[in-house]
Amino acid sequence: MSDQSFDADAVLKLIKKSKASGKELPFAFGLGAKPENCGLMIDLRKPGKVLRGDLKKMPGIKKTCFGTLRVEENEVLLQPVKPLKGIVKQLKKRFMKEGMVKFKPVLIGPDGSVIDEEALPDDDAEAQETAAPAQADDGVAAALKQRIAAAAETVKALGNPDLTGKLAPEVKASVKLLGQGDHEGCAARLTRLEAALAKLQGQSAKPSxxxxxxxxxxxxxxxxxxxxxxxxxxxxxxxxxxxxxxxxxxxxxxxxxxxxxxxxxxxxxxxxxxxxxxxxxxxxxxxxxxxxxxxxxxxxxxxxxxxxxxxxxxxxxxxxxxxxxxxxxxxxxxxxxxxxxxxxxxxxxxxxxxxxxxxxxxxxxxxxxxxxxxxxxxxxxxxxxxxxxxxxxxxxxxxxxx
Incomplete structure (x- = not known):
């Protein structure tokens, strides 16, 4: 009987697709009672948050997280909204069990730097999310709106039509995520956009x-x-x-x-x-x-x-x-x-x-x-x-x- 929390054929197919295209794909991960029973769902269209909802219904899954992944060479770069301790350790063993040993899971932060999962706290990220007061969401949304407005102004100030054409869709995507209530996804997208803008501004300040x-x-x-x-x-x-x-x-x-x-x-x-x-x-x-x-x-x-x-x-x-x-x-x-x-x-x-x-x-x-x-x-x-x-x-x- 196939394991719905980790469809090996589907996972391998989408990992290869990401490697070939260079595109980020949404994913959800579920911590298993045993590493060999952990869950991983990847999809071309479903948001990671929706995938996590599906994964939480699976038997044997204790904790979950979601985010985006991309594949460079044979490294599966996982960028969860809230990193979950154990994701790399369990996926390594699950990949080995499913014959996917050439792929190496790597945990990265919003800025693209590698995260040592052993340094992560043991607390339950999901419990913290559930316990957060509703009023906090309003404050987060307001802060995200300010960041989006600032990013849009910075893109316009670059004065480069080619760059504007490439970066303006990122601003629109952030607005869409905010409208859908996906604050974590919006924040992650904005962080990448802000990093790119900072790099461009640095380059324009001192010509290479x-x-x-x-x-x-x-x-x-x-x-x-x-x-x-x-x-x-x-x-x-x-x-x-x-x-x-x-x-x-x-x-x-x-x-x-x-x-x-x-x-x-x-x-x-x-x-x-x-x-x-x-x-x-x-x-x-x-x-x-x-x-x-x-x-x-x-x-x-x-x-x-x-x-x-x-x-x-x-x-x-x-x-x-x-x-x-x-x-x-x-x-x-x-x-x-x-x-x-x-x-x-x-x-x-x-x-x-x-x-x-x-x-x-x-x-x-x-x-x-x-x-x-x-x-x-x-x-x-x-x-x-x-x-x-x-x-x-x-x-x-x-x-x-x-």
Whole structure:
């Protein structure tokens, strides 16, 4: 007969799901008369407080607690609203009994620091909660409202639309928890939000080396963009597209790729225009293919941003430039040099371009991220290999004939 207080298959499935997604899941834990009989319930939708109510009805469960958990590597990081002494000790033995020995339960506090459960008091947290006067709830709610208002003002004061978009949902989630009467959950959420805001404020007070480099590269990009605007439209178009990619790299934090791209762009601005060089315009062929790919990528970017997940948002900000990385920079440099070269120099540039075309073609064929873009879980049509592959074949033909 299965143990309803610890459904091993369900627990293992959700622990693996949390590990794969990085998401926090609500849980409830029940202290058993014997460690091997302790209870653990995890759910995707039910709040931890509701799970605890279910767990308290189970035979053999003495005390309970609830909160959220997440899994990093093989550590199950348990963050209960009110830590219960014995949770780690009993879960270790229960995991061993159920064949889940590779997962290690770890007790953490609101700030993410590890808690030594042996230092916890032996008193019954549930009894204390029941005995608390109702008037205390009103005082707690008022204090939480003040904290929410202060956090909302701090988020607004950051003056950064991207950060506001990521942090504003946390404020709304805190308001929702408060409205549901889940004071413990609201407080835990606010504590994490306040810690993140404090860190951001500290970073803005003293710019890091990355921030300084980003500011320097952004200034250089603005200068180059101004020079591009002064060019005739047909000459400016491919350079402007490259500048847009570099801006996306800066936004996503890929400073190395952005710096390399700026060097290539600066070199292109110094060389003669493509129209003055003999032969077909390989840059125009590549740019047309990229614009075709970008149409599908832009739809996928919107889908990623709609998930309100910081990692997916960074991927969305990077776009195709973030997927192709250094391959794009190296190919663009070779295209610029081929377009601007003449005579014997054009033959040398053609050979260098052929090498980059081959490298990029291999990247398109082998890279798993490209496959993930084309076979994305949203069902969005975002072809990459076909349009870029066709362009590479045309460019290779021109280079071989040079």
């Amino acid at each position: 080396s990355d921030q300084e480099q980003s500011a320097r590269l952004s200034k250089l990009l603005k200068e180059q963009a101004a020079r591009i605007k002064a060019l005739p439209p047909e000459k400016a178009a491919p350079l402007a597209a490259r500048a847009k990619e570099i801006a996306a790299q800066l936004k996503s934090g890929a400073l190395g790729d952005a710096a390399a791209g700026l060097k290539v762009l600066a070199q292109a601005l110094k060389t003669p225009a493509a129209a003055e060089a003999p032969g077909e315009d390989v840059m125009a062929i590549w740019q047309a293919a990229k614009e075709d790919v970008d149409r599908g990528i832009s739809v996928l970017q919107a889908a990623l941003r709609s998930q309100n997940h910081p990692v997916l948002a960074r991927i969305a900000d990077a776009g195709l430039a973030g997927v192709t990385g250094g391959n794009q920079t190296a190919l663009m440099k070779a295209l610029f040099e081929m377009n601007s070269a003449g005579g014997e120099a054009r033959k040398t540039a053609a050979q260098a371009l052929l090498a980059q075309v081959a490298a990029y073609g291999k990247f398109l064929k082998d890279d798993p991220v490209i496959a993930l873009v084309e076979e994305n879980p949203f069902g969005i049509s975002a072809p990459v290999r076909a349009p870029l592959g066709n362009a590479l074949r045309q460019i290779a033909g021109i280079a071989k004939a040079a």
